[in-house]
Amino acid sequence: MTVARQDFLVDLRAVRFAYGEREILRGIDLSVRRGQVVAIMGGSGCGKTTLLRLIGGQLRASAGQVVVDGADLAGLSRAALYGLRRRMGMLFQFGALFTDMSVFDNVAFPLREHTDLPPELVRALVLMKLNAVGLRGAEALSPAELSGGMARRVALARAIALDPMLIMYDEPFAGLDPISLGVIGQLIRRLNDALGASSIMVTHDIHESLEIVDYVYFVSDGRIVARGTPDEIRASDDPFVHQFVHAEADGPVPFHYPAPSLAASLLGEVGA
Amino acid sequence: MSGVIGFLRRVGSRTVDMVWRLGFATRFFGLVLLYSGQSFRRLHLTIREIYFAGVLSLLIILVSGLFVGMVLGLQGYETLQRFGSSDALGVLVALSLTRELGPVVAGLLFASRAGSAITAEIGLMKVTEQLKAMDMMAVSPIARVVAPRFWGGVVSMPLLAALFTAMGILGGWLIGVVFIGVDDGAFWSQMQAAVDFRYDVMNGVIKSIVFGVAVSLIAVFEGYDCTPTAEGVSRAITRTVVSSALAILALDFVLTSFMFRGQS
Numbered sequence: 001m002t003v004a005r006q007d008f009l010v011d012l013r014a015v016r017f018a019y020g021e022r023e024i025l026r027g028i029d030l031s032v033r034r035g036q037v038v039a040i041m042g043g044s045g046c047g048k049t050t051l052l053r054l055i056g057g058q059l060r061a062s063a064g065q066v067v068v069d070g071a072d073l074a075g076l077s078r079a080a081l082y083g084l085r086r087r088m089g090m091l092f093q094f095g096a097l098f099t100d101m102s103v104f105d106n107v108a109f110p111l112r113e114h115t116d117l118p119p120e121l122v123r124a125l126v127l128m129k130l131n132a133v134g135l136r137g138a139e140a141l142s143p144a145e146l147s148g149g150m151a152r153r154v155a156l157a158r159a160i161a162l163d164p165m166l167i168m169y170d171e172p173f174a175g176l177d178p179i180s181l182g183v184i185g186q187l188i189r190r191l192n193d194a195l196g197a198s199s200i201m202v203t204h205d206i207h208e209s210l211e212i213v214d215y216v217y218f219v220s221d222g223r224i225v226a227r228g229t230p231d232e233i234r235a236s237d238d239p240f241v242h243q244f245v246h247a248e249a250d251g252p253v254p255f256h257y258p259a260p261s262l263a264a265s266l267l268g269e270v271g272a
Numbered sequence: 273m274s275g276v277i278g279f280l281r282r283v284g285s286r287t288v289d290m291v292w293r294l295g296f297a298t299r300f301f302g303l304v305l306l307y308s309g310q311s312f313r314r315l316h317l318t319i320r321e322i323y324f325a326g327v328l329s330l331l332i333i334l335v336s337g338l339f340v341g342m343v344l345g346l347q348g349y350e351t352l353q354r355f356g357s358s359d360a361l362g363v364l365v366a367l368s369l370t371r372e373l374g375p376v377v378a379g380l381l382f383a384s385r386a387g388s389a390i391t392a393e394i395g396l397m398k399v400t401e402q403l404k405a406m407d408m409m410a411v412s413p414i415a416r417v418v419a420p421r422f423w424g425g426v427v428s429m430p431l432l433a434a435l436f437t438a439m440g441i442l443g444g445w446l447i448g449v450v451f452i453g454v455d456d457g458a459f460w461s462q463m464q465a466a467v468d469f470r471y472d473v474m475n476g477v478i479k480s481i482v483f484g485v486a487v488s489l490i491a492v493f494e495g496y497d498c499t500p501t502a503e504g505v506s507r508a509i510t511r512t513v514v515s516s517a518l519a520i521l522a523l524d525f526v527l528t529s530f531m532f533r534g535q536s
């Protein structure tokens with residue numbers, strides 16, 4: 001299947017990234033077709049959040065290209081980057097709600113910053129978004145009064161306040177009960193289709209996400225190790241995918257951060 | 273030998289770090305000024321920060337001003353009456369306050385009350401990724417968060433110093449005239465005759481503006497630059513208070529040496 005480049009909203013080509021000396025991403029090729037919901041999966045600490053930051057332009061790739069809506073982020077001025085970001089929504093892993101504002105003001109923030117809508121219209125829009133995540137009744141609460149899962153749902157409402165063309169979700173399902181999990185999963189799919197947007201979702205919840213996404217990437221050790229549509233993933237006999245789908249501790253994905261053996265550490269042999 | 277090399281290395285890396293930070297702070301200051309236009313257009317943001325920095329420091333400033341003035345009244349009377357010139361108490365109290373104690377002590381109090389709060393607030397916003405989230409929403413955190421707090425501090429500080437001075441003079445009067453019995457008319461008229469508006473009062477005001485800029489800049493910079501952890505924020509707050517105090521005292525010496533060279 002050949003697809004023209006302009007069909008891709010997001011296109012990463014051989015992207016590398018390092019924090020100081022530590023190389024986190026070593027050549028990532030990843031693309032998101034317009035209208036698709038794409039999931040990125042991988043072990044904890046493998047660089048998924050970093051990947052979203054690169055797409056949002058908050059980090060610069062040390063090599064390779066990050067192209068969003070036809071623009072190479074490396075060559076963008078700050079103003080152009082901000083212009084692009086107005087059409088992106090990002091749900092942060094820990095919500096990142098503004099603690100000095102109420103739930104309502106948090107969701108209204110992007111609307112007030114970027115539009116001149118009259119207050120009644122802002123109010124109507126905010127209540128609609130809050131309703132979509134099931135928290136219309138919580139509009140007057142402050143972020144400190146929310147549970148972790150509620151805060152993430154408010155953050156979700158804020159991320160979609162401006163009806164973005166690209167929505168990035170960093171672990172939207174973490175801290176949700178099974179009911180909200182299903183509802184939020186469906187919401188992500190419906191929003192994507194209703195807005196004509198594209199979505200990238202970082203998640204560990206493989207079973208929930210296989211229900212709603214169009215394509216899945218598996219990241220490990222700084223590379224894409226497996227990819228495919230949900231059906232291909234389910235049918236895959238790739239050991240990596242198998243380990244993930246069946247939640248096995250042993251397999252290609254290491255559970256441990258690189259370290260000397262536990263026995264060696266306990267015996268104090270490190271560096272001795 | 274290796275000890276010496278290690279020492280030199282540490283000194284070297286400390287120095288390089290400091291130069292980096294200084295450069296970064298200068299660039300940061302430039303950015304704050306650049307983005308100030310945006311925050312002036314939305315004045316309510318700055319007014320809110322004037323409330324937080326200014327109104328909330330009001331109580332401590334007023335109370336401290338009163339006490340400093342009362343102490344000046346007691347000490348000043350004690351010394352002046354030895355030379356039989358206790359009528360000049362008003363002059364002594366007013367000059368010490370307008371020229372030095374008003375701006376300096378108010379500045380120190382402002383740094384520990386408002387400056388530390390600004391650093392803590394910005395630092396915590398950084399820890400909880402609020403600044404990153406804002407940046408991701410195409411809203412510059414420097415324009416939206418930093419610049420209003422900076423200008424809030426810059427506007428509040430001279431007003432607080434003026435209130436501190438006024439309360440201090442009131443405290444000196446209370447002790448000198450009401451309790452000790454210095455002549456009321458002499459207290460005020462000598463003060464009026466001896467205190468020059470441009471030379472004494474305005475120079476004090478200039479000092480308080482300079483201190484306001486310094487403290488506000490240090491406070492917002494330390495918050496914005498902190499290591500995003502609980503420990504990093506607490507260290508940043510300490511640094512704000514310590515650096516502000518040093519900056520105020522050093523700047524005070526420099527300004528004083530330019531302003532007051534014993535002409536009058």
Ligand SMILES: Nc1ncnc2c1ncn2[C@@H]1O[C@H](COP(=O)(O)OP(=O)(O)OP(=O)(O)O)[C@@H](O)[C@H]1O
Binds near residue numbers: 044046047050051093
């Ligand atoms: N600011 C930073 N400075 C240095 N190293 C960092 C920084 N942020 C993350 N890292 C490192 O980069 C690696 C990838 O981090 P990232 O947050 O992208 O992981 P992740 O895949 O999102 O993990 P998780 O699923 O736990 O959220 C981690 O090993 C982490 O140690």
Ligand SMILES: [Mg+2]
Binds near residue numbers: 048049050093170
């Ligand atoms: Mg992450």
